[in-house]
Each structure stands twice: as C-alpha cells, then as structure tokens.
Amino acid sequence: MTKQLLKSLLVDTPAGSPEGLIVRCLSQRGAISAAQISKLTGLARSTVSTALTGLRRSGVVVESYSVDEGIKGVGRPAATLALNPEAGTCVGIHLSLDEIRVVVADVSHSFIAEKTVTLGLDYPPDRAAKLTKAAIAECYDENSLPVSGLLGVGVSVSGPVSPEGVVQRASIVPTWAGVNIRDVFGPVLQQPIFAANESNCSAIAEMMWGAAVGCEDFVLFKIDLGVGGAIVQQGRLVTGIAGGAGEFGHISIDPAGDLCRCGNRGCLELYASFKRPLEQIERVKGFRVTMDDAMRMAAEGDVGALRMIEDTAEFAGRGLGIIGSIINPPLIIIGGRMALAGDMLLNPLIAAYERHTLIKSRDVTPESRTRIIKGKHTENDSLLGAVGLALSHHGMLK
Amino acid sequence: MTKQLLKSLLVDTPAGSPEGLIVRCLSQRGAISAAQISKLTGLARSTVSTALTGLRRSGVVVESYSVDEGIKGVGRPAATLALNPEAGTCVGIHLSLDEIRVVVADVSHSFIAEKTVTLGLDYPPDRAAKLTKAAIAECYDENSLPVSGLLGVGVSVSGPVSPEGVVQRASIVPTWAGVNIRDVFGPVLQQPIFAANESNCSAIAEMMWGAAVGCEDFVLFKIDLGVGGAIVQQGRLVTGIAGGAGEFGHISIDPAGDLCRCGNRGCLELYASFKRPLEQIERVKGFRVTMDDAMRMAAEGDVGALRMIEDTAEFAGRGLGIIGSIINPPLIIIGGRMALAGDMLLNPLIAAYERHTLIKSRDVTPESRTRIIKGKHTENDSLLGAVGLALSHHGMLK
Numbered sequence: 001m002t003k004q005l006l007k008s009l010l011v012d013t014p015a016g017s018p019e020g021l022i023v024r025c026l027s028q029r030g031a032i033s034a035a036q037i038s039k040l041t042g043l044a045r046s047t048v049s050t051a052l053t054g055l056r057r058s059g060v061v062v063e064s065y066s067v068d069e070g071i072k073g074v075g076r077p078a079a080t081l082a083l084n085p086e087a088g089t090c091v092g093i094h095l096s097l098d099e100i101r102v103v104v105a106d107v108s109h110s111f112i113a114e115k116t117v118t119l120g121l122d123y124p125p126d127r128a129a130k131l132t133k134a135a136i137a138e139c140y141d142e143n144s145l146p147v148s149g150l151l152g153v154g155v156s157v158s159g160p161v162s163p164e165g166v167v168q169r170a171s172i173v174p175t176w177a178g179v180n181i182r183d184v185f186g187p188v189l190q191q192p193i194f195a196a197n198e199s200n201c202s203a204i205a206e207m208m209w210g211a212a213v214g215c216e217d218f219v220l221f222k223i224d225l226g227v228g229g230a231i232v233q234q235g236r237l238v239t240g241i242a243g244g245a246g247e248f249g250h251i252s253i254d255p256a257g258d259l260c261r262c263g264n265r266g267c268l269e270l271y272a273s274f275k276r277p278l279e280q281i282e283r284v285k286g287f288r289v290t291m292d293d294a295m296r297m298a299a300e301g302d303v304g305a306l307r308m309i310e311d312t313a314e315f316a317g318r319g320l321g322i323i324g325s326i327i328n329p330p331l332i333i334i335g336g337r338m339a340l341a342g343d344m345l346l347n348p349l350i351a352a353y354e355r356h357t358l359i360k361s362r363d364v365t366p367e368s369r370t371r372i373i374k375g376k377h378t379e380n381d382s383l384l385g386a387v388g389l390a391l392s393h394h395g396m397l398k
Numbered sequence: 399m400t401k402q403l404l405k406s407l408l409v410d411t412p413a414g415s416p417e418g419l420i421v422r423c424l425s426q427r428g429a430i431s432a433a434q435i436s437k438l439t440g441l442a443r444s445t446v447s448t449a450l451t452g453l454r455r456s457g458v459v460v461e462s463y464s465v466d467e468g469i470k471g472v473g474r475p476a477a478t479l480a481l482n483p484e485a486g487t488c489v490g491i492h493l494s495l496d497e498i499r500v501v502v503a504d505v506s507h508s509f510i511a512e513k514t515v516t517l518g519l520d521y522p523p524d525r526a527a528k529l530t531k532a533a534i535a536e537c538y539d540e541n542s543l544p545v546s547g548l549l550g551v552g553v554s555v556s557g558p559v560s561p562e563g564v565v566q567r568a569s570i571v572p573t574w575a576g577v578n579i580r581d582v583f584g585p586v587l588q589q590p591i592f593a594a595n596e597s598n599c600s601a602i603a604e605m606m607w608g609a610a611v612g613c614e615d616f617v618l619f620k621i622d623l624g625v626g627g628a629i630v631q632q633g634r635l636v637t638g639i640a641g642g643a644g645e646f647g648h649i650s651i652d653p654a655g656d657l658c659r660c661g662n663r664g665c666l667e668l669y670a671s672f673k674r675p676l677e678q679i680e681r682v683k684g685f686r687v688t689m690d691d692a693m694r695m696a697a698e699g700d701v702g703a704l705r706m707i708e709d710t711a712e713f714a715g716r717g718l719g720i721i722g723s724i725i726n727p728p729l730i731i732i733g734g735r736m737a738l739a740g741d742m743l744l745n746p747l748i749a750a751y752e753r754h755t756l757i758k759s760r761d762v763t764p765e766s767r768t769r770i771i772k773g774k775h776t777e778n779d780s781l782l783g784a785v786g787l788a789l790s791h792h793g794m795l796k
Binding site (some may be wrong): 157160242244330356363 | 567575631634638639640641648651662719721724727728753754
C-alpha cells in the first residue's frame with residue numbers, strides 16, 4: 001500500500017502538488033529538516049507541515065535523527081525527515097567492459113541486493129538485457145522483495161550516452177555503439193529506464209549523498225585506470241548535444257602523442273590515469289602490482305610508487321588547469337580509486353592546478369577560490385549514481 | 399511619460415505581471431510576434447493580447463514589419479512587436495587597454511550616440527569614471543535626449559569580472575585589478591550598473607540579436623589579436639566562481655611554451671590569435687600589415703597570408719576540440735575580426751575541430767552534431783553586448 005502510494009507520488013502525481021514536491025525533494029536529498037524542505041520546494045512552512053502529517057500517517061515518510069557529518073557541534077541532533085526505506089526500491093545497473101553489475105536499493109539508497117553478470121568482451125545488448133532481467137528477478141526473489149515497489153531502473157554506461165539514451169561510438173563497449181539503452185531494457189524490464197555515462201552517475205551520487213550535497217555547480221574528475229568526468233551546472237548535469245560533455249580523459253594535450261582508444265592522439269587519459277604508472281612500477285619491481293598495492297607501497301615510503309602518484313597528479317592538475325580556464329568552477333571533486341591516495345595525490349595535484357590555470361588562488365578572495373577535494377564515493381559510485389538517476393529523474397535532473 | 403512607464407515596467411514592476419513579463423521579453427528578444435511572446439513568457443494568448451493592447455496604447459510597444467533574415471520564404475512578412483525605440487535609452491561602456499568607448503542606444507539597441515575617451519595606458523579608475531560621466535552627458539546633450547529615460551548602464555571589461563563586479567588581476571588593464579566596477583561607476587553615474595567580461599558581452603549580443611537567437615546553449619570563441627570566449631548554458635552566461643569561465647585564450651596547450659601576459663606558459667592565445675601571424679607576414683613583406691590587409695591579401699590569393707589564416711584556424715580548432723571534449727556544445731560561434739575571413743578560416747578550423755575532439759560528426763545523427771558558424775557581430779560586439787547587459791539584466795540573465 002505504502003509502496004503503491006510512493007510510486008504514484010513519484011511517478012503519477014502532478015509535479016505541483018505539495019505531496020509530490022516533498023517526496024521528490026526527499027528522493028533527491030535523503031534526510032533533511034522540514035525547514036530545508038520548505039526552502040528547497042518553495043512551499044510555505046504551514047503547507048509543508050500539513051502535507052508531512054499526511055505522508056507520515058501513510059508511512060511514506062519517516063522521522064529520523066542523524067548528526068550531519070559536515071556540521072561540527074554539540075547538543076541534540078536535529079530531527080530530519082526521510083522517505084521510508086520500506087516504501088520502495090530502485091534498480092541500478094552498471095554496464096562495464098566485460099560484465100554487468102546489478103543492485104537493488106531502497107529509497108534511502110541502501111543496497112539490499114547485488115549481482116554480477118559475467119559476460120566476456122563484446123557482449124551483445126539483447127543477451128545483456130535478458131541476463132540482467134534474470135539477475136534482477138533473483139535479487140527480488142532471494143530477498144522476498146515485492147517487484148510492485150520498483151520505482152525505476154537507472155543504467156550507468158562506460159561511455160558517452162546522448163540525452164535520448166543512445167550509446168556513442170566512443171564507448172568502451174563497441175557492440176553497444178548506436179544502441180538506445182531505453183529500447184534495449186525498456187521492453188525487457190517493463191519499467192521506466194534512465195541512462196547516463198558512468199562518470200555522470202558518479203556525479204549524481206556525490207550530488208545526492210556525497211561531497212557535493214548542496215552544491216549547484218561543480219566538476220567531477222575521476223582518476224582510475226582511465227580518466228572520466230562530469231560537469232554539473234545550476235544543479236543539472238551538462239550532457240552535451242551528443243552526450244560528450246565531461247569527457248576529460250579525451251582532452252588532447254599532445255596532438256603528436258600516442259594513439260588513444262578513442263582514435264585521437266595524446267589524450268589526457270594516457271598521462272593522468274594510473275595505467276601507465278602501474279606498468280612502470282611493475283617493470284621496476286618485476287612482479288604484478290595492483291592500484292591498491294601501489295598506494296600501499298607509496299604510503300610505506302616506496303619512492304617509485306610515490307613518484308608515479310605525483311606524476312599522475314601533475315598531469316591531472318594540468319588537465320584540470322585547462323578545465324579551470326574554461327569553467328572556473330567553485331568545486332572540483334576528485335573521484336576514482338586514485339582519490340584513495342589522499343594528500344599524496346591531492347597536494348601535488350592542487351599545486352599543478354594552480355600553476356596551469358588562469359585564476360590563481362592568491363589573487364582572489366577565499367570565497368572566490370576553486371576548492372579541490374576528495375570524493376566521498378570512490379567505489380560503487382557509478383552503481384550508486386545509477387540508483388540516484390532512477391530516483392532523481394522524478395525531480396531536479398531532467 | 400512613456401519613458402517613465404517603460405523604466406517602471408522594467409525595473410519596478412513585479413516580475414510576474416503580464417506587462418512586466420512582456421516588456422522584459424521584448425527587451426531581450428527585439429522584434430517578435432505575439433505568438434512568440436506567448437510561448438516565451440508562458441502567458442496565455444488572450445492575456446498577451448489584452449496586455450499588448452494597453453502597452454501599445456501607452457506607446458511603450460510598437461508594431462513593426464520585418465522579414466527575418468533567417469527565414470527564407472515569400473509573401474507578406476509577419477507582423478512583429480517591439481519596444482518603442484523612443485521609450486528609453488541604455489548606455490554601453492567598453493573599458494579597453496588605453497581608451498573607453500561609450501554608446502547611447504535606444505531599447506531596440508540602435509546606437510544613437512558614441513564617444514571615445516582617450517586615456518593612455520594604465521589609466522586610474524576614478525579618472526575613468528569622471529571622464530565617462532562627462533562623455534555620457536555630452537551624448538545626451540548633443541542629441542537632446544532626456545537623461546530620465548536612461549534605463550541602466552552596462553560595462554564591458556577586457557578581463558575577467560567576478561559575479562560581484564570585481565575586475566580580476568588577469569585583466570589587460572592592471573590598474574583595475576581588484577576594483578569593483580559598481581563601486582567605481584555607481585556613485586558617479588547614479589544609475590544601475592551591470593558589468594561583464596568583453597567576450598561575455600559579445601555572447602550577450604549574439605544571444606539577443608545575433609547568431610545565437612533562440613539558442614539556450616552555445617560557446618563563443620573570439621579570434622582577434624587576442625583570443626576570448628564565453629559559455630552560455632540554459633540561457634545564462636557561465637561566469638565561474640571568480641569570473642574566469644570562458645577564458646579560452648588561456649588554456650595552456652604547451653606548459654614549456656612561451657610566457658603569456660597572464661603569467662602562464664604556452665597559452666592558446668599565443669597560437670590561435672592573429673598577433674604572431676601578422677608579425678610573420680610583416681617580416682616576409684617588409685612593411686606594416688593590419689588584420690584587414692592580411693585578410694584582403696589572402697582573399698586575393700597571397701599564399702603567405704592564407705597560410706597564416708590556416709595556421710591560426712588549426713590552433714583555434716585544436717583549442718575548440720578540447721572545449722568540445724569538455725562541453726560538447728550544440729553550437730560554436732566564431733567571433734572577433736578573424737571571423738570576417740569567412741570560409742578561409744572556418745573550413746580549416748572545422749577540420750581541425752573534427753580531428754581533435756572526441757565526438758566526431760560522422761558518428762552521430764545530424765541533430766546531435768556541433769555546428770560551427772560565424773558570429774553576426776564581429777565589430778562593436780562588446781559595446782552592443784554592454785547595452786544588452788543593461789537591458790537583459792531585467793530578465794533572463796541574472
């Protein structure tokens with residue numbers, strides 16, 4: 001009953017009703033106070049209060065007490081309101097190089113169930129859709145979850161996705177080029193389907209539940225074995241006319257450089273990802289080294305591993321310096337597993353950014369400076385964002 | 399009377415009244431039909447019709463017949479509505495290296511009067527404000543214009559301007575670093591003051607009355623003796639946290655390259671502006687050559703001048719390729735005097751863009767392609783945009 005009610009409030013109710021506005025607001029923001037709801041929705045405090053009474057009575061909204069991590073202070077934590085985790089579920093799907101990951105999450109974005117579908121390289125869309133459907137069914141079955149509470153399906157794709165849902169050729173899964181995600185999953189899953197590039201999903205995760213909560217304008221820069229990114233302006237993802245916005249890994253910094261998988265030369269990804277540095281470390285050490293190994297080695301004082309992190313930071317900072325001269329964002333969030341290196345990465349990266357970008361911190365007031373910080377979600381970020389995509393599509397993100 | 403009425407409608411009326419909405423819409427869009435007004439304001443056709451009757455009776459709005467350049471067709475041109483040019487004036491000011499230009503324009507953005515105040519390098523803000531005030535007074539006096547009809551003053555600055563109006567150090571006029579434009583001109587001119595970077599002003603001119611009319615998302619790339627730029631997203635200028643967005647000339651494409659006036663190395667401006675190519679032509683020819691000369695020489699088949707235009711196009715296309723991989727905009731407008739070279743510049747520039755950017759035209763549907771076109775206002779664009787800034791500040795641009 002509660003599930004059907006939440007679904008109808010999120011999907012079917014006119015956007016203008018107080019109940020619809022409040023539920024959509026909570027689906028985007030997680031746990032917030034009545035005062036914040038009033039501010040974010042533009043509804044009068046008394047209207048919010050009346051609507052909340054009804055929503056709490058029907059079990060859609062619950063009261064929760066939480067101390068916000070970002071607020072240091074003493075005393076009783078503020079009472080906040082959140083969607084009832086039992087009121088509905090969302091599915092997040094991440095399409096990567098050779099496998100598909102599926103999660104079922106409640107509306108408070110806690111993962112309830114998770115499956116990985118192993119497919120091998122160049123898997124065809126039709127097969128992927130069928131196996132994904134089976135994996136979702138298993139998730140619901142094994143956890144005795146009612147499928148009727150499913151609110152939507154978000155799909156994270158390792159490549160540019162057009163605003164209409166078409167995967168572009170520059171994707172790392174070549175068999176998906178030109179394929180519309182909605183056309184593939186819609187008929188099979190019989191649910192509302194939302195799709196975005198994986199880095200855009202990461203940005204949604206940071207915006208809804210991470211390092212960018214409350215921030216309407218920021219840039220996400222992901223450093224892992226590849227480089228990805230996302231731009232949020234006025235609270236919305238910038239997708240670009242063909243879904244190619246935020247493709248920071250493919251900024252060409254050397255037109256005479258090595259060939260990149262995208263078909264261009266000298267792309268930033270070749271220098272600012274941790275792929276080549278890992279190869280360098282392995283060559284010197286003579287054994288296989290993972291990203292986790294390299295970061296542990298650097299933390300323990302291995303000069304080679306540390307130098308590789310610093311070199312990656314220098315190139316990432318140089319690329320971000322270019323992005324800074326173009327967008328001059330208030331906030332840059334460093335994501336990807338490399339962010340786990342913390343200050344070993346951030347300090348040289350910030351120094352390189354300062355050197356290469358136009359506006360120098362020393363020349364502007366503190367409030368006009370670009371802040372560069374570590375992301376909160378450096379693992380599972382795309383899957384979490386896919387869940388957020390399904391929730392937020394009923395609200396701020398269009 | 400009409401002037402006071404327009405001023406009150408633009409400045410004082412609540413934004414929600416039909417008359418206020420229509421007048422602000424016309425101040426941004428120039429001459430449009432009643433149907434377009436209805437679409438843009440969201441007002442019902444009947445509400446627009448009633449309000450227009452009143453506005454025409456009071457002389458604020460007039461009917462005009464014009465054939466839109468963009469629409470090819472035969473038959474009677476459509477009746478359009480515009481603000482009465484006699485209903486008010488705006489002042490546009492452009493602060494450049496060693497002089498200040500002042501224009502007075504009517505609300506249909508026709509220039510009525512123009513003055514240049516010659517100042518010499520490193521002119522101080524106080525002196526500039528006083529001389530500008532005198533020049534404005536002369537403009538009104540000589541043309542018997544009533545100062546009471548002045549709706550606002552827009553200031554275009556050759557350098558980054560923060561959202562609060564502070565000129566940043568990277569400006570080409572060092573004496574203005576850290577100066578707030580509103581603080582300088584506000585007390586002297588006793589008028590509402592709006593300020594923006596000169597390329598942002600050019601973008602406003604293109605958006606309101608040029609090549610970007612009706613386009614909510616585009617990039618402006620100015621090629622002249624320097625390189626400038628602007629980004630418009632969702633109908634608004636992206637200023638950046640410190641006013642540094644759109645500074646395409648200072649994308650560093652070679653960290654080991656020559657020193658730039660901004661203090662960085664290898665900035666795009668050093669390669670994609672026409673400053674160095676002009677020096678090359680002069681060196682070969684042995685006499686002084688202006689930009690106009692060089693373009694005429696190229697059009698007449700001079701291989702050296704043509705090569706210099708092509709080389710500039712190659713670097714501009716490479717820089718735009720980077721911007722494309724970051725923003726993937728639907729439209730790129732080439733401004734600055736170099737745009738007057740037309741296809742001599744655009745053809746190699748488009749080829750270079752295609753080579754260096756991630757999303758290739760051949761891989762996406764025609765409607766997902768980035769269009770690259772020449773701007774409409776390649777001269778007086780900053781001044782025109784300063785006028786637009788004063789008008790549009792009462793509407794779409796915040």
